[in-house]
Amino acid sequence: MNREGRGATTPHIVGGISAGPVTFTGNRGLDLEEGLIFEIGRTEVTGVDIAEPAPFKDRLGTHKRTAPLELPGLSEPEAMRHYVRLSRMNYGIDSGLFPLGSCTMKHNPRLNEKMARLAGFADIHPLQPLSTVTGALELMAELSRYLLELTGMKAVALTPKAGAHGELCGMMAIKAAHAARGEAQRNVVLVPESAHGTNPATAALIGYEVRSIPARADGTVDPEAVKAALGPEVAALMLTNPNTCGLFERDVVAIAEAVHQAGAYFYSDGANFNAILGKVRIADLGVDAMHINLHKTFSTPHGGGGPGAGPVVLSEALAPFAPVPALVATADGLVLVEDEGSAGAEQALGRMSAFHGQMGMFVRALSWMLSHGADGMRQASEDAVLSANYVRACLMDVMSAPFAERPAMHEALFDDAWLAGTGISTLDIAKALIDEGYHPMTVYFPLVVHGAMLIEPTESESKASLDLFLGALRDLAMAAKAGDKERFLGAPHYAPRRRLDETRAARAPVLRWVRPEPLPNAAE
Amino acid sequence: MRYLPLTPDDRAEMLARIGVNSVDDLFADIPAAQREHELPRLALHKSEMEVERALARLAAKNVPAGSVPFFVGAGAYRHHVPASVDHLIQRSEFLTSYTPYQPEIAQGTLQYLFEFQTQVAELTGMEVANASMYDGSTAAAEAVLMAHRVTKRRKALLAGNLHPHYRATIETVSRYAADDVVALAPVPTGGEDIIAAIDAGCSCVVVQSPDVFGNIVDLKPIAEAAHKAGALLIAVFTEAVSLGLIEPPGAQGADIVAGEGQSIGNALNFGGPYVGLFATRQKFVRQMPGRLAGETVDAEGRRGFVLTLSTREQHIRREKATSNICTNSGLCALAFTIHMSLLGKTGLIRLARANHAAACDLADRLAAVPGAEVLNDTFFNEFTLRVPGKAADVVEKLAARGILGGVPYSRLAPKAGLDDLILVAATETTTEDDRAAYAAALKEVL
Incomplete structure (x- = not known):
């Protein structure tokens, strides 16, 4: 079950891949770093051509802007590149399975x-x-x-x-x-x-x-x-x-x-x-x-x-x-x-x-709604519920599922009892899933369950896709129980960023860009 | 069904793995008496082509702004949005992502929110901005609630020239929260005396500039009077482009700014989705509603961004949160940010000048029509036209001549007794021919 479908022939890499040299640019092939628009744009540049109006008598009275307006501009090619590069640091439903419980991350048809x-x-x-x-x-x-x-x-x-x-x-x-x-x-x-x-x-x-x-x-x-x-x-x-x-x-x-x-x-x-x-x-x-x-x-x-x-x-x-x-x-x-x-x-x-x-x-x-019709909408609900129950059934032996005596609806809930004694937390499991190419499930919600993991697959996943995800989660569960702590505590290793310091962000909040002080003269 | 990947065989295998006979067994907890056995009384599924045909038929019954000389504003403005904006916001990784609760794989969203916050703060002249609200009107209502928290008072004073929908939105939430609202009467020619109405019970004074009639308001003396009374000044705007030319509220002493960001990056969309802009002073940041992206570093010391100060928010603080807002206007904020990045300072000022020039030209043309009168001394891209008789009738007659000539104020506030006023907007999308056609049609109608 674990290795059906796409990816079944991918060799299981043991011990990680070669780290390679540290690059001079900070980029790693297709993983590209990108500065802020305030660092790459210039206030005198604009990517929109607007004709200057013929001279006219304005009606602004005494209210003309005197305050500074430090808004950098980008030409269109620069803007395209900037935002495309940013988009590549994101995970969406179109990137892969997005089992975020309570959020119903289903396919978004482009017809709509x-x-x-x-x-x-x-x-x-x-x-x-x-x-x-x-x-x-x-x-x-x-x-x-x-x-x-x-x-x-x-x-x-x-x-x-x-x-x-x-x-x-x-x-x-x-x-x-x-x-x-x-x-x-x-x-x-x-x-x-x-x-x-x-x-x-x-x-x-x-x-x-x-x-x-x-x-x-x-x-x-x-x-x-x-x-x-x-x-x-x-x-x-x-x-x-x-x-x-x-x-x-x-x-x-x-x-x-x-x-x-x-x-x-x-x-x-x-x-x-x-x-x-x-x-x-x-x-x-x-x-x-x-x-x-x-x-x-x-x-x-x-x-x-x-x-x-x-x-x-x-x-x-x-x-x-x-x-x-x-x-x-x-x-x-x-x-x-x-x-x-x-x-x-x-x-x-x-x-x-x-x-x-x-x-x-x-x-x-x-x-x-018109696309699905009465029949398709009901089928969508049934498939969403079927998929969630399938997820739960396939993980019951390696993870702990509270309330499993009742049928699940559209999401499968697990707690962290199965992690007891491993030194690995729900958050670590979530971050390790990122390394495996998945968006994590909802974690620590609902509050009534300790270390909750809430998985909502939705109706948008094929069985092959579900099986690959379940295989990854089973492998992680087994690794956690086997004491492979390094895999978890340092995760994610392969995302655009490693774990981020949220305490620092909240202690001294930096909520906007400010122009850095000029560097002191190197000769001094 | 093209959106559902499971095959009948898959379903059978999955049911077997779960250990039930049919999918209905999974719905056993729905009481049998209430369970639906028949399909809903709605049409069955349709092909993409059929859906497209059905919806195109409805769309064709509407008159798009771009198909006629168009002068409708009053809180939503038609601007040209560069093609690259709509292309970029449809990148899958932006369009189909969720709220960035897993920052390591949401740096794209978090970085653009940080850029957005900075742009909004800079545009409004404020110190900090949040990651967006639903729209301008709900941002204004949240600003009032925030002012109550900051001042520990519960009375809001609303300028008479605040957009009537904004006023109603604030009044509605205040009524249910048992807070007081004092709303002044509208003064279409501007110059209303707000200061005289400020007293020591006010938590805030809410003033729109340009106001709903288009007048640009001097906020400075109002801010001074508010502060003297221990109240905050909440500055509202509905046309973000105006801030390219007029003094921003932050430079005039505003404590909270709540505005509509639709006109940068976003289409008219018949009223939504739009994007609320919300900015304030650094010292009030912990009383702010909504999400905030903040800068930090990752485990390797690289710069990165996270959602921060979330102890203000409902998912952590529950009934003690600063607001109940969860989902906001992320993708509309992205459209705003991209458009603003393309404009930059140079482009924004030019865009604002093009708007102002178009409106000045139109005001002169309409003022020359016998019977019509432009009420404003100052305006940006929208002004108020007084016409003989009922404004609503004039607007309908103009529409019959293929001109969408503005909004009768009576549509926004039917009980105000101001039935002869039309709010008229002209943006860079209007041509000289459009404006000439308006003046000619108005002459026929009056």
């Missing part, structure tokens, strides 16, 4: 990029007359229809710009709903220990007190623990499902009932929606609000940390509180209600941001 760049989507302004953007409104309506069909929910707010922004939107809708019911005194939000950090941060941002719910021994939330924590002061429960241990919260219906019975709302974190697409409609589980990370489940690229998009689906109880702008279907066609309190948005919670949301992401997500 092409569609988002059609002039009819990319070159339209959010405030041009609505009569000139009817196709854009139709696209938003179609995306909404897909999201509502897949979730069974009543309404969707498209504008939130990322997952955490969606959480904020959903939680504000909950606060608005309680206020409308005269129950503004509810000031506590329940959050399980295993939740993403954004959940407690969001609740706290709008003044909620966060109360933690422990996980039970099998890694899921116990409805009894929720019941015990509920009371007239509780506004909502925020629950990630499937949870961050990669398990489906099998008592979710009972939990939702208890939450509703206590007069609270059920917020579901949709970060892990990829596991259940077409398998269950979250409305049937009693969810009142859930954000959907279009940049995870629907494959709009992560882009090194964004942009994302975090539409929020809402239950009937919360639908009236959706923010503006709201897309309303009328006899005259689609209308975009942009002002709070106007017809169609009488109880709107407010506005999440300027304009109408991440249109560029909407196009990509809808393109992905």
